[in-house]
Amino acid sequence: MVSTEPAKKLRWLEAPELENLGYTPSTEGTINHTQQGLLTPLLLGKEDSVWRMSIEAPEALLDDIGSSNYELADLRSLMPELSMEELAVAGHAVALSNWHRSHVFCGKCGSQTLSIEVGGKRQCTADPAHREYPRTDPVAIMLVESVDGKHALLGRPRSLKRRGPVLTCLSGFIEQGESIEEAVAREVREEAGVEVKNVHILGSQPWPIGRGGSCELMIGCIAQAKNDTVHMDDTEMEEVRWVSRADVAKALDRSSSKDNPLTGGSGEQHEDLDFFIPPPWAIAHHLIKIWAGQPSAWFSAKL
Numbered sequence: 001m002v003s004t005e006p007a008k009k010l011r012w013l014e015a016p017e018l019e020n021l022g023y024t025p026s027t028e029g030t031i032n033h034t035q036q037g038l039l040t041p042l043l044l045g046k047e048d049s050v051w052r053m054s055i056e057a058p059e060a061l062l063d064d065i066g067s068s069n070y071e072l073a074d075l076r077s078l079m080p081e082l083s084m085e086e087l088a089v090a091g092h093a094v095a096l097s098n099w100h101r102s103h104v105f106c107g108k109c110g111s112q113t114l115s116i117e118v119g120g121k122r123q124c125t126a127d128p129a130h131r132e133y134p135r136t137d138p139v140a141i142m143l144v145e146s147v148d149g150k151h152a153l154l155g156r157p158r159s160l161k162r163r164g165p166v167l168t169c170l171s172g173f174i175e176q177g178e179s180i181e182e183a184v185a186r187e188v189r190e191e192a193g194v195e196v197k198n199v200h201i202l203g204s205q206p207w208p209i210g211r212g213g214s215c216e217l218m219i220g221c222i223a224q225a226k227n228d229t230v231h232m233d234d235t236e237m238e239e240v241r242w243v244s245r246a247d248v249a250k251a252l253d254r255s256s257s258k259d260n261p262l263t264g265g266s267g268e269q270h271e272d273l274d275f276f277i278p279p280p281w282a283i284a285h286h287l288i289k290i291w292a293g294q295p296s297a298w299f300s301a302k303l
Ligand SMILES: [Zn+2]
Pocket: 106, 107, 108, 109, 110, 111, 124, 125, 126, 127, 130
């Protein structure tokens, strides 16, 4: 629930508030509420001795709470306005809810499933041994340093076309049976036609609003190019190019600007720079920042 005043922030509803409005939590059940007044909570965790849960609110509940004080918003639009702590909680809630809604039938026998253990898993109604668990899909995201150590390989996938002039790190799902390092090499080869070596893992970030409604774990890497000639896969990518350290530094300075289309801006370009990079809530921003912070080639300094 997002409060509209003064600045947007999350506000927890206490259990008695819900009960006063005529809603009763039910620890097990479907995620789609067919019984009036019954809510299926999903456990998010415990903070300061208080259990935190999320619910999928039926429209009537929103009416009862009062729409003048709260508003519905999608998570991406809230990213510029909520704190990192609030985004982490909201992201967990959205990811868990998305998973429940896409697993209402058993993957083994097709029967209906029910949420059990306060949303920790789902159980088949035909065979209790058929259980499904909230899943996370691993994605490799990588900054590739040029052979001369002075440029970074950035691109714009076709899925970001509507966002305007943005460039970011290449990325892709890790396939079954594949290591992170192998996935990095394959994705860079497929999307840019560039071969890489020396893949290093720098960190990771959960991305609960991933492609197709899945919860992704972005695994951030840096890799060294073995060749510089780009052969872009234009079925997947709209642009791939090498960007100098100086231009990357300028883009970092402007990544939080109101013009950045990735923070809801117009995408208006500056004379000396024709692209924007992701803002600080994306791991791509930090991969780019770590690399740009090196005065010289990252790999010659690290190896
Ligand atoms: Zn089943």
